[in-house]
Amino acid sequence: MLKNGVFITFEGPDGAGKTTVLGEIVKRLEEKGVSVVATREPGGIRIAEKIRNVILDNEHQEMDSRTEALLYAAARRQHLAEKVLPALQEGKIVLCDRFVDSSLAYQGMGRGLGMDEVMSINAFAIDGTMPDLTIYFDITPEEGLQRIGKNEAREQNRLDNESMRFHKNVYEGYQKLLKQYPKRIISVDATKPLLEVTENVWKIISAQLNQE
Numbered sequence: 001m002l003k004n005g006v007f008i009t010f011e012g013p014d015g016a017g018k019t020t021v022l023g024e025i026v027k028r029l030e031e032k033g034v035s036v037v038a039t040r041e042p043g044g045i046r047i048a049e050k051i052r053n054v055i056l057d058n059e060h061q062e063m064d065s066r067t068e069a070l071l072y073a074a075a076r077r078q079h080l081a082e083k084v085l086p087a088l089q090e091g092k093i094v095l096c097d098r099f100v101d102s103s104l105a106y107q108g109m110g111r112g113l114g115m116d117e118v119m120s121i122n123a124f125a126i127d128g129t130m131p132d133l134t135i136y137f138d139i140t141p142e143e144g145l146q147r148i149g150k151n152e153a154r155e156q157n158r159l160d161n162e163s164m165r166f167h168k169n170v171y172e173g174y175q176k177l178l179k180q181y182p183k184r185i186i187s188v189d190a191t192k193p194l195l196e197v198t199e200n201v202w203k204i205i206s207a208q209l210n211q212e
């Protein structure tokens with residue numbers, strides 16, 4: 001695929017601050033007149049939002065881990081084809097809240113399916129598209145989940161409600177990914193105050209955009 005845009009993903013445990021900071025970065029980019037598309041996984045478009053509801057529904061306790069992994073990959077494919085790839089072809093900056101690294105960490109490590117196995121089903125979905133840059137929001141699962149718990153407006157979904165063991169395995173998965181992709185994934189300390197985290201992310205993204 002020919003692309004002129006820049007694909008940037010935000011990753012990390014639940015409650016790390018990704019969505020909040022992404023919103024702040026979008027505002028700053030738009031103020032500078034940069035054409036930006038902000039989106040999320042699973043979701044971002046009609047079909048993928050429907051798949052999201054199926055995956056995260058607390059009533060779907062019987063969902064098999066492989067089914068879960070396949071649903072995330074299916075939502076990813078549709079979102080890429082319908083929204084991300086067209087935006088990149090138009091030369092836009094795409095900021096995406098989660099992408100394939102989430103599947104590697106959550107389904108690969110969290111569910112114990114294996115990161116290589118989960119990558120292999122995702123290879124079909126992403127067909128070679130990987131982010132140009134990934135910002136990893138580093139926070140322990142304990143602290144991230146505590147933040148979510150404090151936010152009364154935020155409903156706890158099926159994944160949030162998983163065991164602490166699951167969330168610790170997810171965290172370990174991200175640590176492996178940081179070692180595996182040291183150039184693509186840059187870690188920020190997500191435990192700092194919001195303004196400081198935003199500033200750090202802004203510096204990393206500005207540097208990336210200046211070198212493109």
Ligand SMILES: Nc1ncnc2c1ncn2[C@@H]1O[C@H](COP(=O)(O)OP(=O)(O)OP(=O)(O)O)[C@@H](O)[C@H]1O
Binds near residue numbers: 016021147148190
């Ligand atoms: N740096 C910060 N310090 C303290 N609280 C924060 C910080 N960043 C975000 N928060 C708060 O933590 C909660 C979770 O933030 P947010 O929804 O942005 O996280 P997230 O990484 O997108 O989570 P999830 O992946 O579960 O959707 C929100 O209530 C938000 O206001």
Ligand SMILES: Cc1cn([C@H]2C[C@H](O)[C@@H](COP(=O)(O)O)O2)c(=O)[nH]c1=O
Binds near residue numbers: 098099100
């Ligand atoms: C893309 C993706 C996501 N997940 C998990 C991570 C979160 O617990 C939820 C999504 O909720 P958020 O509030 O939008 O962060 O889904 C996953 O397990 N695998 C994935 O590929």
